[in-house]
Amino acid sequence: MTQATLGFGAMRLPQTDDSNPASIDMEEFTRMVVYYMEQGFNYFDTSYAYHGEKSEGALKKVLVERYPRESYQIANKIPTWLLRDEKDNDKLVDVMLERLGIEYFDVLFIHNINKALINLAEMANSFEYIKKAKEEGKALKVGISFHEKEELFEEVLEKYGDVIDVALIQLNFMDWHDQRIQSKKIHSLCVKYGIEIQVMEPIKGGTLINVTDDIKKQFEDYSDDSIADLALRFAASQENVTVVLSGMSNLEQMKENCETFKNFEKITPQDHKFLMKMAREIKKTLAIDCSFCNYCLKDCEMNIPIPDFFNLYNSEKLYHLESNVDLYNTSAKVYAPASACSECGKCVEICTQQLDIPALLKDVAELFGR
Ligand code: SF4
Numbered sequence: 001m002t003q004a005t006l007g008f009g010a011m012r013l014p015q016t017d018d019s020n021p022a023s024i025d026m027e028e029f030t031r032m033v034v035y036y037m038e039q040g041f042n043y044f045d046t047s048y049a050y051h052g053e054k055s056e057g058a059l060k061k062v063l064v065e066r067y068p069r070e071s072y073q074i075a076n077k078i079p080t081w082l083l084r085d086e087k088d089n090d091k092l093v094d095v096m097l098e099r100l101g102i103e104y105f106d107v108l109f110i111h112n113i114n115k116a117l118i119n120l121a122e123m124a125n126s127f128e129y130i131k132k133a134k135e136e137g138k139a140l141k142v143g144i145s146f147h148e149k150e151e152l153f154e155e156v157l158e159k160y161g162d163v164i165d166v167a168l169i170q171l172n173f174m175d176w177h178d179q180r181i182q183s184k185k186i187h188s189l190c191v192k193y194g195i196e197i198q199v200m201e202p203i204k205g206g207t208l209i210n211v212t213d214d215i216k217k218q219f220e221d222y223s224d225d226s227i228a229d230l231a232l233r234f235a236a237s238q239e240n241v242t243v244v245l246s247g248m249s250n251l252e253q254m255k256e257n258c259e260t261f262k263n264f265e266k267i268t269p270q271d272h273k274f275l276m277k278m279a280r281e282i283k284k285t286l287a288i289d290c291s292f293c294n295y296c297l298k299d300c301e302m303n304i305p306i307p308d309f310f311n312l313y314n315s316e317k318l319y320h321l322e323s324n325v326d327l328y329n330t331s332a333k334v335y336a337p338a339s340a341c342s343e344c345g346k347c348v349e350i351c352t353q354q355l356d357i358p359a360l361l362k363d364v365a366e367l368f369g370r
């Protein structure tokens with residue numbers, strides 16, 4: 001495979017009002033797109049849902065209406081959670097094409113495949129739909145964006161591997177060995193099945209750089225390269241990765257990210273070792289010291305996904321990501337919310353880390369509001 005490129009993820013665009021995702025700062029966005037294209041990059045990623053459904057329209061104005069279609073690539077995603085029957089695939093895709101003002105996608109994804117949403121995608125026959133969309137020329141490549149563990153990923157690849165050209169997966173040095181995200185395991189499955197990989201969250205929402213001062217100092221002592229540079233190069237150095245999406249929010253980030261890819265150097269084995277060490281250091285700053293052994297799950301009469309909730313709690317305490325809240329709400333719906341804990345204490349008896357799980361679940365419920 002050729003060297004991975006920098007993709008412009010249109011999900012954290014500059015805003016004129018921080019509390020209103022729909023308030024895209026079109027002037028700054030235009031400056032960023034112009035700069036990005038001038039530097040020789042041309043890959044854009046959006047979705048039906050980003051920025052209160054305004055991301056596609058903004059791209060139309062700033063990109064589609066200013067550049068010839070063959071000079072850029074656009075990936076878009078079918079909002080799986082809105083699927084109610086088979087006809088919805090076409091309805092949604094028509095809206096997505098119209099919002100962007102284009103006639104085909106370079107990549108069409110089924111958005112956010114996880115334990116809950118796979119059922120909607122299958123009910124609406126979306127895998128068959130994307131296959132047909134490719135045959136009809138509505139998309140040059142098709143695939144899924146994925147937010148679950150390796151078991152489901154392998155199941156999906158076994159069933160639909162012949163349809164999927166590209167998988168958009170969460171991959172960064174922090175999540176490489178993470179028990180919930182499982183970047184390394186999912187990456188290995190893509191390699192095994194010959195699936196092209198696009199990377200999301202290479203800097204974990206821009207927040208792998210918002211580490212404690214002590215951790216920052218360790219990075220500075222190790223290298224003159226910034227944390228963002230190392231994180232992007234970590235993602236781009238992995239086998240089968242063709243695009244690393246960065247959700248850049250201003251021209252400064254754009255310039256820094258472009259430099260990384262213009263003068264790209266793969267990370268060395270020594271860098272890899274250092275980043276794994278730093279992942280462990282960052283994890284030490286986490287709020288709940290759960291080892292994710294899953295022992296507590298088998299006896300919970302309320303079916304609360306305890307370790308997953310603790311992982312989300314830790315992540316939210318550090319990173320304040322909207323995706324944490326979404327993931328929590330999805331899990332709370334599929335299983336049970338933290339507040340459902342009856343305090344029976346069965347899990348406390350079995351916890352390998354001797355955690356006071358019912359008390360910690362109260363913290364979780366308080367943080368996520370249920
Ligand atoms: S104490 Fe709460 S979390 Fe633990 S097993 Fe009982 S219901 Fe489940």
Ligand code: SF4
Binds near residue numbers: 294350353
């Ligand atoms: S038993 Fe304890 S350490 Fe193991 S997953 Fe459950 S909460 Fe975490």
